[in-house]
Amino acid sequence: MLHPTGPDCWEGTPTWVTKEDRIAEERALAAVETFWKQFAQRYRGRSVIFAYDLKNEPKVPWDSSAVRIKWNAWLETRYGTADKTAQAWGIAPESIRWGQQLPPEARYDSIAGDRRLLDYQHFREGLADEWTRRQAEAIHAADPKALVTVGLLQSSVPAFASQPG
Numbered sequence: 648m649l650h651p652t653g654p655d656c657w658e659g660t661p662t663w664v665t666k667e668d669r670i671a672e673e674r675a676l677a678a679v680e681t682f683w684k685q686f687a688q689r690y691r692g693r694s695v696i697f698a699y700d701l702k703n704e705p706k707v708p709w710d711s712s713a714v715r716i717k718w719n720a721w722l723e724t725r726y727g728t729a730d731k732t733a734q735a736w737g738i739a740p741e742s743i744r745w746g747q748q749l750p751p752e753a754r755y756d757s758i759a760g761d762r763r764l765l766d767y768q769h770f771r772e773g774l775a776d777e778w779t780r781r782q783a784e785a786i787h788a789a790d791p792k793a794l795v796t797v798g799l800l801q802s803s804v805p806a807f808a809s810q811p812g
Contacts (some may be wrong), residue, residue: 648697652798653782654682655702668711670778680785687789698794701782705797707771710750714774719746721770736762 669675683699690696708714726732729745751763783795 649695650697650700650796651686652700653679653702668708668713670705670707671711671717671774672713676778676781680781683782683785684789687786687793691790692792696793698796699786700796700798701779703798705775705778705799707775707778709753709771714750715747717774718750718767718770719748721773722748722766725766736766738763 669679683701687699722732723746726735729743730740732745732748733740733743751761751767779797786793786795
């Protein structure tokens with residue numbers, strides 16, 4: 648049985664792919680969707696294929712130009728205005744850079760008291776979901792019965808556990 652893993656640029660990143668982000672960057676994601684459609688079509692129904700593994704140990708980047716664009720779109724969808732965002736985050740409205748809001752500082756100590764960091768982690772989980780969904784849909788468009796997996800480490804994508812108390 649084979650368990651093929653998606654392209655990972657072991658031989659070097661192609662010039663058309665940004666090196667900083669292959670999760671949120673649209674051109675890279677569209678290319679990998681095309682890859683999976685063609686690959687799954689070629690091997691559709693083959694009993695030697697156990698499952699298609701999207702990537703071994705994917706990692707959602709903390710910050711990139713593509714992430715910043717999607718982060719600001721997420722904020723607009725979630726809150727609608729800079730004032731509502733500031734109110735939700737408990738900060739002064741003038742500290743919001745509407746449409747150009749930078750990601751919060753990466754901290755791993757606690758997100759309990761920082762609504763910005765909590766929002767950003769939810770946003771990053773959405774990026775991981777979109778990345779996974781689009782590739783799985785590309786595979787299933789060509790091979791509806793195919794199994795799809797993702798090789799993960801605990802730190803590969805953001806995850807939440809409820810805090811006691």
